[in-house]
Amino acid sequence: MESPPRLPIQKNKKMIKEIIEKLASEQNADREELILLLNDKSEDNLELLRVKAQARARERFGNKIFVRGLIEFSNICKNDCFYCGLRRSNGRVARYRLTKEQILGCCENGYALGFRTFVLQSGEDGCYTDEVITDIVSEVKKRFPDCAVTLSLGERSRESYLRLFEAGADRYLLRHETASKPHYERLHPGDMSFENRLSCLRALKEIGFQTGAGFMVGSPFQTTDDLADDLLFLKAFEPQMCGIGPFIPHRDTPFGNYPQGSLDLTLKLLSIVRLLLPDVLLPSTTALGTIDPRGRELGILHGANVVMPNLSPKEHRKDYSLYDNKICTGDEAAECVNCLSLRMKSIGYETVTDRGDFKQHKTTGNKE
Ligand code: 5AD
Ligand code: FES
Numbered sequence: 457m458e459s460p461p462r463l464p465i466q467k468n469k470k471m472i473k474e475i476i477e478k479l480a481s482e483q484n485a486d487r488e489e490l491i492l493l494l495n496d497k498s499e500d501n502l503e504l505l506r507v508k509a510q511a512r513a514r515e516r517f518g519n520k521i522f523v524r525g526l527i528e529f530s531n532i533c534k535n536d537c538f539y540c541g542l543r544r545s546n547g548r549v550a551r552y553r554l555t556k557e558q559i560l561g562c563c564e565n566g567y568a569l570g571f572r573t574f575v576l577q578s579g580e581d582g583c584y585t586d587e588v589i590t591d592i593v594s595e596v597k598k599r600f601p602d603c604a605v606t607l608s609l610g611e612r613s614r615e616s617y618l619r620l621f622e623a624g625a626d627r628y629l630l631r632h633e634t635a636s637k638p639h640y641e642r643l644h645p646g647d648m649s650f651e652n653r654l655s656c657l658r659a660l661k662e663i664g665f666q667t668g669a670g671f672m673v674g675s676p677f678q679t680t681d682d683l684a685d686d687l688l689f690l691k692a693f694e695p696q697m698c699g700i701g702p703f704i705p706h707r708d709t710p711f712g713n714y715p716q717g718s719l720d721l722t723l724k725l726l727s728i729v730r731l732l733l734p735d736v737l738l739p740s741t742t743a744l745g746t747i748d749p750r751g752r753e754l755g756i757l758h759g760a761n762v763v764m765p766n767l768s769p770k771e772h773r774k775d776y777s778l779y780d781n782k783i784c785t786g787d788e789a790a791e792c793v794n795c796l797s798l799r800m801k802s803i804g805y806e807t808v809t810d811r812g813d814f815k816q817h818k819t820t821g822n823k824e
Pocket of ligand 1: 539540541631633671672701702703704705706743778779
């Protein structure tokens with residue numbers, strides 16, 4: 457016999473189970489359902505969600521994990537986001553920029569290691585004008601025609617994005633950071649705007665980039681409602697890629713004393729995103745690997761299907777610190793690649809070297 461106070465819990469548990477079943481079969485959930493699911497603490501439900509998400513990723517990608525070579529080519533940034541260690545007000549960063557030849561050198565090194573996607577990422581550094589970037593992109597495409605080029609350079613004008621696309625860039629990553637305007641305004645100073653962030657994302661998608669959005673889990677002031685809105689935004693926007701990682705404080709920022717995002721909540725969000733957007737390219741991020749030694753493996757087991765080893769020159773790695781204690785700052789590119797393939801192998805997955813473009817599968821709303 458169960459005591460009366462436990463009844464609502466059991467009922468609730470059943471309801472959550474139904475939400476998970478619906479997520480898996482209809483690839484959808486409404487705001488209220490997402491909030492219930494996000495607040496739920498039942499281990500059984502969490503495991504059910506994980507199993508469904510991992511199965512969905514397996515169905516779409518088998519045991520293959522796509523690898524992207526990340527080249528962090530400048531840590532100079534004109535923005536002052538409250539969470540980021542590279543913000544312009546942080547005077548303690550040793551700033552650096554790579555030249556075109558240095559960037560090409562990283563690609564060459566990566567190509568030899570099997571990479572077929574290069575992610576060129578930087579702060580919002582005015583030095584990299586459209587002319588400079590288009591020149592770099594065209595040269596990378598010329599030298600490595602079988603490779604995809606992904607850019608992650610922050611907010612630019614529509615014209616600029618168009619020029620980058622015409623120069624041959626295939627993909628663009630720009631996390632929306634949060635889908636709630638009031639929350640966005642608590643994470644960024646007044647000279648940045650939520651509307652502009654969203655219009656950049658829309659422009660990128662319209663132009664034809666495979667576009668990546670995403671957000672941090674556990675950023676200061678984030679509520680469950682905000683997270684539900686992030687999920688609804690992703691479902692509606694349908695990005696081809698989605699970057700999700702825990703917030704990790706950086707000591708030299710205004711958010712230096714805030715707690716880091718939770719591992720379990722980040723994993724849960726990865727699983728929900730896999731079920732909402734079955735074909736999305738979903739990295740198991742470095743931030744996840746930073747808050748837990750097995751974070752990246754756990755990300756894969758929760759539905760992620762991409763890893764991004766670092767190809768940046770070793771001497772600058774530690775200077776690209778968005779947050780404290782970032783992993784892999786002391787390792788050569790080859791070490792990172794080997795380490796990650798061994799890690800993937802240890803959980804039954806295999807890293808692959810093809811471009812791994814976004815592919816929409818025909819089947820929708822598959823019933824289980
Ligand atoms: N913790 C975790 N992620 C961060 N980012 C920036 N600062 C932090 C931090 N302190 C993320 C942002 C940004 C991406 C490049 O890194 O989401 O879009
Ligand atoms: Fe970089 Fe393990 S992935 S050392």
